[in-house]
Amino acid sequence: MFSLKSALAEKIGPMRERVASLRKEHGDKVIGEVTVAQALGGMRSVKCMVSDISALDPLEGIRFRGLTIPECRERLPKVPNGTEPLPEALLWLLMTGDVPSQEQADEVTAELRKRSELPDHVRKAVDSLPVDTHPMTMLTVGIGAMQTESEFAKRYQQGMRKEEYWEPAFEDTMTIMAQLPVLASHIYRHKYFDGKHIGPDESLDWAGNFAHMMGVENANFKKLMRLYMVIHSDHEAGNVSAHTTHLVGSALTDPFLSLAAGINGLAGPLHGLANQEVLRWIQNLREQMGVEVPTEEQLEKALWDTLNAGQVIPGFGHAVLRKTDPRYMAQREFALEYLPEDPLFKLVSMLFNVAPRVLSEHGKTKNPWPNVDSHSGCLLVHFGVDQYDFYTVLFGVSRAMGVLCNLVWSRALGFPLERPKSVTTDWLLEQVK
Numbered sequence: 001m002f003s004l005k006s007a008l009a010e011k012i013g014p015m016r017e018r019v020a021s022l023r024k025e026h027g028d029k030v031i032g033e034v035t036v037a038q039a040l041g042g043m044r045s046v047k048c049m050v051s052d053i054s055a056l057d058p059l060e061g062i063r064f065r066g067l068t069i070p071e072c073r074e075r076l077p078k079v080p081n082g083t084e085p086l087p088e089a090l091l092w093l094l095m096t097g098d099v100p101s102q103e104q105a106d107e108v109t110a111e112l113r114k115r116s117e118l119p120d121h122v123r124k125a126v127d128s129l130p131v132d133t134h135p136m137t138m139l140t141v142g143i144g145a146m147q148t149e150s151e152f153a154k155r156y157q158q159g160m161r162k163e164e165y166w167e168p169a170f171e172d173t174m175t176i177m178a179q180l181p182v183l184a185s186h187i188y189r190h191k192y193f194d195g196k197h198i199g200p201d202e203s204l205d206w207a208g209n210f211a212h213m214m215g216v217e218n219a220n221f222k223k224l225m226r227l228y229m230v231i232h233s234d235h236e237a238g239n240v241s242a243h244t245t246h247l248v249g250s251a252l253t254d255p256f257l258s259l260a261a262g263i264n265g266l267a268g269p270l271h272g273l274a275n276q277e278v279l280r281w282i283q284n285l286r287e288q289m290g291v292e293v294p295t296e297e298q299l300e301k302a303l304w305d306t307l308n309a310g311q312v313i314p315g316f317g318h319a320v321l322r323k324t325d326p327r328y329m330a331q332r333e334f335a336l337e338y339l340p341e342d343p344l345f346k347l348v349s350m351l352f353n354v355a356p357r358v359l360s361e362h363g364k365t366k367n368p369w370p371n372v373d374s375h376s377g378c379l380l381v382h383f384g385v386d387q388y389d390f391y392t393v394l395f396g397v398s399r400a401m402g403v404l405c406n407l408v409w410s411r412a413l414g415f416p417l418e419r420p421k422s423v424t425t426d427w428l429l430e431q432v433k
């Protein structure tokens with residue numbers, strides 16, 4: 001058996017026991033309360049989901065299975081002489097909770113390579129869309145079309161016991177992770193390069209090959225892709241893309257269709273699409289000012305203009321974080337090393353200096369600090385990937401890893417259909433009388 005699958009299988013029994021005993025011995029213990037403001041306010045901070053894949057501390061930021069981003073960069077296996085962690089190694093970590101050996105990470109790379117043949121009808125489904133279709137629409141159409149490959153859907157139709165659900169969910173996860181970079185680069189080349197596609201390079205790792213299929217051969221871009229794919233993978237289970245995938249999957253919808261739903265959530269400007277919006281905002285500013293890098297005063301005025309027009313500053317604020325996102329800092333470190341003189345990086349750094357002060361003075365947002373999306377675009381532009389509307393697709397390929405690991409575990413632990421209670425405003429008024 002593929003080692004990752006057997007490593008996962010070994011973890012499932014003890015985790016099932018842990019969850020069963022939590023439910024049996026402590027099922028009626030209260031772990032939180034829900035205020036009227038939370039019921040009306042997007043359920044912020046209501047503790048009603050369980051996931052061990054990653055945890056988000058408001059001040060410290062994300063930990064993947066207990067490891068911070070700097071720890072992942074240090075401890076996860078890399079390509080020979082590499083500096084950034086292999087996303088394949090992160091997949092192992094997220095799935096099992098253990099840091100894999102180099103050999104185990106390499107085995108994941110080989111397994112993904114083996115499964116990477118994208119069905120022809122998926123390519124045709126994408127190609128049939130008008131070329132000006134948003135790439136996120138192309139991505140969800142593509143993932144939906146890939147569903148013909150679902151082991152989970154097939155096995156469910158044949159009749160499968162509940163304890164077995166995790167296994168085809170795992171198989172589907174591996175197939176999806178193998179084919180997503182092929183689908184995403186197909187979209188990229190279809191939309192921006194007249195459909196001139198580039199075949200895989202079998203000698204490369206998963207993220208390096210993704211960069212190759214997009215047509216970007218710069219070795220530092222391949223490093224960036226490894227880092228990018230690691231840091232965007234998961235951000236606790238309650239964010240829109242993770243929660244949506246989980247919710248849809250709880251109806252025993254297969255992993256392909258559950259992921260497609262989550263990816264639709266990622267396409268919202270308050271979530272993953274913010275990376276595109278940051279670049280659009282900067283581009284508008286440059287055009288208005290007629291300069292590549294504005295002064296701090298010009299930048300401050302532009303920020304106030306956006307706020308006074310009732311719009312959000314993309315790339316700033318967060319529903320959970322209350323300080324600068326460590327995913328932002330990892331990208332900033334990368335930029336300081338590889339592109340310190342890049343004019344767009346200078347502008348993004350200037351925003352880091354100016355925007356938190358402006359947002360604090362504005363006084364609305366609980367977190368005036370930059371998030372992951374504030375930085376990613378400037379790195380991509382540096383390497384020639386300047387098609388802003390494609391950025392969320394890259395985010396989606398990475399995010400699939402976290403949400404699908406969650407889905408496999410939800411099936412392994414037998415999490416039931418999700419069905420929170422909605423109440424009426426009459427009921428609320430009655431309660432507060």
Ligand SMILES: CC(C)(COP(=O)(O)OP(=O)(O)OC[C@H]1O[C@@H](n2cnc3c(N)ncnc32)[C@H](O)[C@@H]1OP(=O)(O)O)[C@@H](O)C(=O)NCCC(=O)NCCS
Nearest residue numbers: 270271274312313314315316317318319364365366367371
């Ligand atoms: C991420 C985000 C949706 C979190 O929303 P949230 O949890 O409701 O955030 P807050 O509790 O701080 O929001 C309080 C108020 O500040 C506003 N606010 C938050 N971030 C803001 C920003 N970047 N620019 C302007 N206003 C902002 C909210 O719109 C809200 O206004 P309202 O009271 O009129 O509705 C929000 O910060 C945002 O819209 N950021 C910009 C988009 C972005 O970068 N998204 C990617 C997130 S990784």
